[in-house]
Amino acid sequence: DGGITQSPKYLFRKEGQNVTLSCEQNLNHDAMYWYRQDPGQGLRLIYYSQIVNDFQKGDIAEGYSVSREKKESFPLTVTSAQKNPTAFYLCATSRQASPTLKNIQYFGAGTRLSVL
Amino acid sequence: AQSVTQLGSHVSVSEGALVLLRCNYSSSVPPYLFWYVQYPNQGLQLLLKYTSAATLVKGINGFEAEFKKSETSFHLTKPSAHMSDAAEYFCAVSPYNQGGKLIFGQGTELSVKP
8 A cells, every 4th residue: 555645544423524534645646546345345436536637426426525636635525415434445546547457456554434 | 237256255264275265257358357455454455467368367475366267257266375364355357448447346354274
């Protein structure tokens, strides 16, 4: 996970509160991804961004929002509309958003979000 | 839609024994395939990736995987388990036409007994 920094490592959310998870990278990668991990379900894609100022919904985007104002940063906001936010959130980057074998995804260390 | 199935959510082996973690994918066209490892409360680390140049792929830490198109499988093996191999392992597929996204299997937790 060198070059990808996720913060905070642990985060607690109160009812009705929006919280933002940070993901910063210094790898100069174009593409960034947010995944949610739940026990026994693998990783599911929330949002991804192929280039600055552009992003697309993944498989479970409801209740989440993102922005990509800078190449280095792709913050994820968990809104109050997300009724079951408790999970481990992983940010990943890749050189390009194209399915080539050189285009490996690299992962951050994750943020564990819990509801108070 | 493409999918990945990992058989067995938990596998337990003795130290020194063979490790076999199973992965099957659904695709009419062979996709790009990956195995990742995750240690507790950490991110994912790439173990190996499939290239069309060779069906047997070698990765880090002594792991290897064999691509079998006829069986749509990409099973992960290691001849001799070590205690440090205890972790969760994920098989993933990157479909050709979906912008570099990864579709993950459910994961297999590997335990290694002394």
